[in-house]
Amino acid sequence: MTSWEKVYQKWNTFQNLEPSLKSDLEKIKGNDEALEDAFYKELTFGTGGMRGVLGPGINRMNIYTVRKAVNGLANYLLVNTVNVKDRGVVVAYDSRYMSQEFAVETAKVLGAYGIRTHVFDTLRPTPLLSFAVRYLGTVAGVMITASHNPPEYNGFKVYNEDGGQIIPEEAEEIISSIQQTGDELLVPVMEREELEKKDLINWIGKEIDNAYLEQLNLISKLEPEAKQKEKDLQIVFTPLHGTAYNLVMDGLEQLNFSHVDVVKEQAKPDPEFSTVESPNPEEHQAFELAITKGKENNADILLGTDPDADRLGVAVKDPSGEYKVLTGNQLGSLLLDYILSHSDPIVLKSARMLKTVVTSELGRAVADAYGVKTIDTLTGFKYIGEKIRQFDSTGETFIFGYEESYGYLISSFARDKDAVQAAMMACEMAYYWKNQGKTLLEALDVLYEEHGYYLEGMTSLTLKGKEGSQQIAKIMEEIRNNPLTEIAAFQVEKVEDYLSSQRTVLGNAPKIETIELPKENMMKFILEQNNWVCLRPSGTEPKIKCYYGVSGDSKQDSEQKLASLKDKMEVVISQITGSN
Structure with a gap:
């Protein structure tokens, strides 16, 4: 009997196996190829967490693989952080299948260790989870999401006490702790009723949303008078069946962007993402319905966020009147130029722009023009978050961070890419250029003429x-x-x-x-x-x-x-x- 067959037999004969997983296992009985893929290895816990297809097996996302990951995290936190049980862990989840269930399973495992868990009462965006870690002062955060992956996926992302994604050194220790856990089917849990009885679970309402919106309002580069003015920018927004709707709409309202049309077919959370091939604003097909609505309303800008609202795509009209989706590199360079051109020159002296090694060199050229130093990081926003943390002690000023895959951060009150922040700044920037008689594509041409x-x-x-x-x-x-x-x-x-x-x-x-x-x-x-x-x-x-x-x-x-x-x-x- 091979090693994967032994693991399969263990699961197949486990009497208390969760009923839906037992049913799914029965469906692939006799299919050695499917069984081997589900059981030949443990689902990889990488540098930020794990992500995989839902289903039975150690190479799948299910309550047992989540429990094992949380068990490893709990033991890591108890050794490496202070006041763990009082400070606790905050957990958020998106619109995917099993997201809420995995959030509760996280609390059930942490509760078995006496660690209090703060869980959002409904789905929330990833950047809000990052903000919540810092706002609540927890020792860690967990986000249940598979970002823009297909519907059959889910994931488990871990955030450190700074609100950033865990860095490799932290991940290695957590992985080591997970590997010491042993049998994923036997991880101890505390049932939900007991958690509530012992006050080991705290359900979060709107408090953190409101605190986040206060910070969001401060990132604007508009003068106070201009901020209060109703703006004649026609916006179309799609949250692509995800979590961004409330925060984006509230944020735009704060800045008096009142002409916002939402793609209704994509406004409600839907784990099937039924109107798109992929819920990824990097894929142009995700904008098809937004483009249709944009043409109906003669919109100036189209916004699309991925399901967990950490990535933003933007489309604007080209000279022929057709909507063109900007690349992540193009939007990032435009945002950087707008922010730097509307920042205090004194601030720019210590300012640092962060980008990944696979992000456009146009950003560096723009930053150089304003006397701002560019720092390259590895691919992945966790490295940008880590650099911002270092700035807290070096006296350097974070001014902007971005990566080519549609991730942007304007202000460090969150420490991960933030599509809500980026949506606000993109609309403000489009409004600015509209008042100059230019579209964002024409503004981009200005950058090309200047920098190449x-x-x-x-x-x-x-x-x-x-x-x-x-x-x-x-x-x-x-x-x-x-x-x-x-x-x-x-x-x-x-x-x-x-x-x-x-x-x-x-x-x-x-x-x-x-x-x-x-x-x-x-x-x-x-x-x-x-x-x-x-x-x-x-x-x-x-x-x-x-x-x-x-x-x-x-x-x-x-x-x-x-x-x-x-x-x-x-x-x-x-x-x-x-x-x-």
């Missing part, structure tokens, strides 16, 4: 299951052991290996430099003419992603460079996988 035509892209290859994981590992191993020296006729000037923390500067006298960032399985090639390529396996999905950045003299020049890089890398990867 930057263009970025990303391709991803999905490789599911055990074999897929092996293929992804093979791609990275081959690229690492045989680094490219030329990509699409562009010479490689530097090779950055983030796993070994080494930067190799090529040329007649090659030299090795140290990369002062945490280790990560990622390779970046810096090419001539300010172009670059980066290869990185996803930490939350069975994908390997290839990021591209180019800079040209014109849109056409940049598009040609980008296309040639993509074509070449697709050939390279297909040769490694044997799929060409």
Whole structure:
């Protein structure tokens, strides 16, 4: 009997197995491929938490895998933080299947350790959870969400006492604690009635929402008189069946943006995300209904948030009257320019802009123009949150942080990407440029004229299951052991290996430099003419992603460079996988 079969038998013969999971297990009985995938390994707890398909098995999201993760978290907190039981943990959840149930299961495990849990009474956005950790002073936060993944997924994200996603060092200790837990089916829990009786669960109402909205109102760059004025900006908003509706609508009302039309078909939470192929504002199909409504109302700006409201997509009209969805890099550069141009020059002296290593270099060019230093982080907003925490002691000022995957943060009262903040600032920015007689696309052209035509892209290859994981590992191993020296006729000037923390500067006298960032399985090639390529396996999905950045003299020049890089890398990867 193989190892996965032993685990399957343990589950299959467990008398108290949760009924719906027992039923689901019965449905795949005899299907060795499905059973092996569900039981061959434990669901990966990565650098921020875990995410996976719902269902029975140790490689699935269910009450038992959640309980095991919480048990590990509880033991970690008891050893590494102070006043754990009194300060407690705050838990929020989104609109997905089993989200509320997993939130309660979290409280049931923590309660067994005497740790009090603050649980929101209804679904809430991820940035509100980040804010709540700081507002309540808890030792940690848990967000039950799979962000923009398909409906069959859910996830479990952990936040540290600063309100940021846990960093690798914290994750390693939590993972170690989880691994010491033992049998996931036997994790002790305290039932909900007992939790309430012993005051070990606190149901949170509107208090934190209201405190968050007070902070949100302060990020505006508008003068007090302008803030009170009703604004003639036509807005269409879709929360894509998620959690953003209340906070975004209340935030816009605070700033007197009164012309807001909501896509009604997508306004209510729906775990099936039934009107979209994917509830991801990065995917243009998610904007189809918003575009239809935008055309009906002649809207100036369309806003789309993902289910847990940490990502924002924006669409605006192009010269032909069609709506175009801005990339994360484009919107980030526009927001950065608006914020810096409306900030006190004295503040800018100590200001720092944070971006990831796969985010557009246009942001750096914009920041340089205002005398603001740019700091690069690894991919993932947890690293931006960690930097902000360091600023608390260094005297540096956080001014803006963003990543190419539609994540932005304007003010550090939250320590994770925040689509609510970004939605407010995007509307304010669109209102500003409208009063200058320009759309956001025309404002973007101004940046290109000043700094150069930057263009970025990303391709991803999905490789599911055990074999897929092996293929992804093979791609990275081959690229690492045989680094490219030329990509699409562009010479490689530097090779950055983030796993070994080494930067190799090529040329007649090659030299090795140290990369002062945490280790990560990622390779970046810096090419001539300010172009670059980066290869990185996803930490939350069975994908390997290839990021591209180019800079040209014109849109056409940049598009040609980008296309040639993509074509070449697709050939390279297909040769490694044997799929060409």
